[in-house]
Structures are given as C-alpha cells and as structure tokens.
Amino acid sequence: AQSVSQHNHHVILSEAASLELGCNYSYGGTVNLFWYVQYPGQHLQLLLKYFSGDPLVKGIKGFEAEFIKSKFSFNLRKPSVQWSDTAEYFCAVYQAGTALIFGKGTTLSVSS
Amino acid sequence: DTGVSQDPRHKITKRGQNVTFRCDPISEHNRLYWYRQTLGQGPEFLTYFQNEAQLEKSRLLSDRFSAERPKGSFSTLEIQRTEQGDSAMYLCASRGLVSYEQYFGPGTRLTVT
Numbered sequence: 147a148q149s150v151s152q153h154n155h156h157v158i159l160s161e162a163a164s165l166e167l168g169c170n171y172s173y174g175g176t177v178n179l180f181w182y183v184q185y186p187g188q189h190l191q192l193l194l195k196y197f198s199g200d201p202l203v204k205g206i207k208g209f210e211a212e213f214i215k216s217k218f219s220f221n222l223r224k225p226s227v228q229w230s231d232t233a234e235y236f237c238a239v240y241q242a243g244t245a246l247i248f249g250k251g252t253t254l255s256v257s258s
Numbered sequence: 259d260t261g262v263s264q265d266p267r268h269k270i271t272k273r274g275q276n277v278t279f280r281c282d283p284i285s286e287h288n289r290l291y292w293y294r295q296t297l298g299q300g301p302e303f304l305t306y307f308q309n310e311a312q313l314e315k316s317r318l319l320s321d322r323f324s325a326e327r328p329k330g331s332f333s334t335l336e337i338q339r340t341e342q343g344d345s346a347m348y349l350c351a352s353r354g355l356v357s358y359e360q361y362f363g364p365g366t367r368l369t370v371t
Contacts, residue, residue, distance in 0.1 A: 150300075178358045190301070190349070190362040197358065236300050240358050245291050245314070246351075248300030 148173045148241050152249035159227050159256050167222040167252050169237030178240040179220040181211055182248075185233045193235070196220065207231070229258040260284060262363035264350050270369045271340055278336045279366045283352030290333050291360060292325055293349040294318065301349050307333060340370045 153168035171177060181193040194205025201213040211222045220237060237249040263282045271277050283290045288309050293301035304323070305315045309330035319325075322340075327333040337344055347367050351360040 180359075182362075189364040190351075192359055192361075195359060238300070245293075245303040245306055246301070246360060247303070250298065251300050 148239060148244070148247050150237055150239050150247055150249040152235075152237055152252050154252045155250070156253045156255070159254070161229055161256055161258050162226045163256075165222070165224040165227045165231070165254070167235055167237075167254070169220045169222065169249060170218050171220070171237075171239045171247075172218065173239065173241055174218070175241070179211075179213060180238040180240065180246065181205065181209070181220075181222050182236045182238060183233050184236070184251075190236070193222075227254070227256050229256050232256045262350055262352055262361050264348075264363040264366050266366055267364060268367050268369075270371065273340055273342060273370055275340055276336065276338045277340060277368065278334050279348055279350075279368075280332055280334050281350030281352075281363060282332045283350070284361055287352035287354050287361070288330065289353045289355070290327055291351040291353075292333070292335050293351065295347040295349055295365070296345075304335075337368075340368075342370045344368060345370045 149172045151170045179196040182190045183193045184190050196203045196213045204210045209224050234251050234253050236251045238246040265280045291306040292304040295301045303316050304319050305325050307327040322338045325335045347365045349365045350363045353360045
C-alpha cells in the first residue's frame with residue numbers, strides 16, 4: 147500500500163531561518179504530490195502541488211518543493227521563515243484511482 | 259463563501275448514540291471525499307463519491323459508518339452506535355473532474371463521552 151513519511155514531527159525555528167521539511171512516498175509509479183498547510187484554527191489549505199514537468203514547483207507565500215523521482219522525495223523548502231508560517235504541514239500523494247494519502251504532518255513553530 | 263462547508267463544527271455525544279454530519283462541496287465539484295483525522299495523524303481516507311455514486315470505501319469505514327450523497331450535491335456521514343474511538347475530526351473535501359486538487363472544509367470535531 148502507498149505510504150507517505152514525513153521525517154520531522156516538530157520543527158522549531160527562529161524568524162529568518164531556512165526551512166526544509168522532508169517527505170518520502172513509497173509508490174514508484176505516476177503520482178501527484180501535494181503539500182497542505184493548516185494554520186492554527188483554520189482548515190487545510192493547498193500550499194503547492196506537483197503533477198508533471200519542472201520538478202521544482204513554487205507555491206504560495208514563498209514556499210517551494212522539489213520532486214526527486216529517484217529518491218521518492220518531495221521536500222518542502224522556504225529560504226526565510228516568518229512567525230506567520232507557524233502551522234502544521236502535511237505532505238500528500240494522490241495515486242490515480244485512490245484518494246489522497248497523507249503523512250502524519252510536521253508542526254512548525256517559528257519564534258519572533 | 260463558495261468553499262466547502264461542514265455542519266456541525268462540533269458534536270459531543272454519548273457512547274452508543276447515532277450522529278450525522280453534513281458536507282456541502284463546492285458547487286461545480288463532482289467528487290466528494292470524507293477523511294478522518296486524529297491527534298498527531300494526517301487525514302485518513304474514509305470514502306469518496308463521484309456524483310451520487312460511492313466509488314470507494316476504506317477498510318476504516320466499519321459497518322457502523324454510512325455515507326450518502328443523494329442527487330450528487332451535499333453528502334452525509336452517519337455513525338451508528340458511536341464508540342469512544344470514533345472521537346476525531348471528520349473532514350470533507352471536494353474536487354472537480356479534471357483537477358486533482360482537493361479543497362477541504364473546516365471539519366466536524368466529534369467527541370464521544
């Protein structure tokens with residue numbers, strides 16, 4: 147069965163620090179990859195997505211992610227985090243014919 | 259607001275009672291999904307509909323759970339004879355036929371006492 151692993155459960159950063167959150171998935175076929183974010187008290191929102199083409203995708207609020215097929219990875223990055231980036235981040239995979247499969251999430255805490 | 263809406267937002271019930279949740283998807287979206295999220299976990303797939311047809315059910319969806327989407331518009335998720343283990347956030351999402359992007363509602367938080 148398809149699975150998604152997020153390496154970090156809780157990340158604590160100071161403002162302006164760089165961020166990289168790891169995500170690995172298990173399926174070797176064609177997949178669509180997503181990062182969702184959940185800000186405190188809000189619902190899940192799409193941060194960015196990869197379907198095909200350029201493996202470096204850019205999302206909202208300065209986030210980007212790189213799809214590396216050989217490593218089954220889709221890591222999320224941001225060069226300089228802000229206090230407002232404090233949230234829970236979920237990596238998800240959509241395999242044709244199924245629903246989204248989510249990782250367990252990474253809680254990001256940014257101190258000002 | 260044209261996003262996905264869910265009702266109620268919170269539900270507290272006693273063990274053994276039945277509960278029903280409602281989801282109203284984005285109007286032009288023909289696919290509707292139900293997920294369950296517990297503390298420290300990502301959302302887990304329960305079931306999904308394409309229009310009014312329920313196309314897939316997860317093994318997490320025990321026989322106490324039933325979902326419907328009459329007329330392919332809103333959907334309901336019913337849990338019969340609730341158990342404490344059913345306490346969770348129940349999320350609804352919808353998407354269009356072509357795009358793989360799913361849009362999530364705010365969820366219904368169920369607490370079974």
